Amino acid sequence: QKEVEQNSGPLSVPEGAIASLNCTYSDRGSQSFFWYRQYSGKSPELIMSIYSNGDKEDGRFTAQLNKASQYVSLLIRDSQPSDSATYLCAVSASGTSYGKLTFGQGTILTVHP
């Protein structure tokens, strides 16, 4: 059973701080990694994808991937109250001909003013 584990949370940070969300996965053959943001009562929204080791930056978001350690993280700089949501880590499954994703349970982030 391929698994994706996220830091349990909930995570609470003050406005303007850096929020760090972590995810580990068990499928060594995984090639694609995604972070989705899900506001309460809404559907998941893609915020970052990463495929190669290292960092990928998009605005205030930075995704970090370390395939050797089977670890992917998301940093949110200058956190805003509007960043308060559940963040889902998703990892592609190896050995499939379609985009099967395994999702973590999610980390609830609260940014307080």
Place this chain on the structure above:
Amino acid sequence: SQTIHQWPATLVQPVGSPLSLECTVEGTSNPNLYWYRQAAGRGLQLLFYSVGIGQISSEVPQNLSASRPQDRQFILSSKKLLLSDSGFYLCAWSVWSSWWQETQYFGPGTRLLVL
């Protein structure tokens, strides 16, 4: 640009009743389509996926079924709902940026409550 629609947005159904949820995608052709369920307090569970018209694969055994009668239409059905079918049902479509890089985007979802 691509748009994905789901309806209804919310649904309350009695146990044992049938179910039909619909998903349509605009602005793309021959997408991979997916049905997920998110039960309260639980993660996203893949139910079905489809790579083309009439092609359906099931990920988990259950009393649900899926059909894809048209290229951009994906339907989730049940003949008799169970209490455990309650949840947030999400349709997703995907785009390939390379032969191995596929990204999924979710529709707005249907919240189903079975009583």
